[in-house]
Amino acid sequence: MCLLTVAPCLFAQEDEDVSPYREMKTLARAVELIRQDYVDEDKTGYEELIYSAMRGMLEELDPHSDFMDPKDFKGMQEDTKSEFGGLGVVVGMKNERLTIVSPMEGTPGFRAGLLPGDVLLEIDGRSTEKMTLRDAVDKLRGEPGTAVKLAIGRSDAPKPINFNIEREVIKVPSVRGAKILDDVAGPKIGYVRISQFSEPTVKEFAKALSQLEKQGMEALILDLRFNPGGLLGSAVEVAGEFLPGGALVAYTEGRSPSAGRRYLAPGKGRKPRNYPLAVLVNGSSASGAEIVAGALKDSGRALLVGETTFGKGSVQSVVSLPDGSAVRLTTAKYFTPGKQPIHEKGVSPHVRAPMTGEDEARLLAERRREDLPAGSEKEEIGGVDDVPLQRAADALRGVLLHAREGTGGPSSEG
Incomplete structure (x- = not known):
């Protein structure tokens, strides 16, 4: 922010x-x-x-x-007023290296095969060794239709991988994959993933949930893996789908009293959706995704499954100076309702369920395959061992079965 x-x-x-x-x-x-x-x-x-x-x-x-x-x-x-082109990737500093946090689904960077954890070595032939985060972002942006050349370092690649990617205006659906998981004999567990938080996200999300509810959904898995964040207001609204109106979603604190703000679920008095909920997170869940995950975890509303999130939760203020220059300064940090800092700490899951790098790459390849137009030749991809999804589904089945048997298992509020 x-x-x-x-x-x-x-x-x-x-x-x-x-x-x-x-x-x-x-x-x-x-x-x-x-x-x-x-x-x-x-x-x-x-x-x-x-x-x-x-x-x-x-x-x-x-x-x-x-x-x-x-x-x-x-x-x-x-930049804040005009439309610009980009690759649809979120870049951060990790171990003092410019690193791709996550490519957003449906964007040029995602389709080209960029992966979370890829290290940016060169942008248009220029080394990133002494490049600031701001400089890197500026160089990745440009006129739609123009191309940018990247040299990428990847942990399993012996030498840099080169990409030539055309910039586009980034406007893609953020709510994807809504479905009832295949389980003929068991309870109906829904699945939805949010790839980023944009202005229409909460409307798309509410529509997807309503459609799943009409199909008899009894519990939901919300997938925030590889979600790099986006608009704070959108993230707060998504969390508000499962929290009472007026409930605390996150707050900020800084040295100045004016840096402190509280973000509340909208619609005071509104009844939230109350079926059992599991949220999938990983090391590429950042910013707004961490705010949603932290709020649902601390409120006891959802079970978090996966890996500790990225840890990007700070607020920057831009202060103009008399000569027309300006200072961008980190002035506050985000905290979850349970007073846990997000920045550089991340949000830890209840159930740790890591994926191998190979399975993560297959999962993203499968998502790229889904984005191909009908009739396109689609490369066959080996089965993805999605352990976090399996663990979340198993946990929700247990909650629902306990509720059906009346054995006093976890309620639908947790």
């Missing part, structure tokens, strides 16, 4: 032993030393040196904080 604000630059009150003016004097002395003695005079302009110092300060804080000169800041503002 990113907030845009305009604020004056003021020094906060400091301990008497720590004077910002004394430290600024040291910085000013270093700047003058560079201007006086550095060998290439054309690199010693005040603006260039000060901007570089600010970039360095912010990049040292975390991958999401950065400095934007007037040109970059203007470009960022235009």
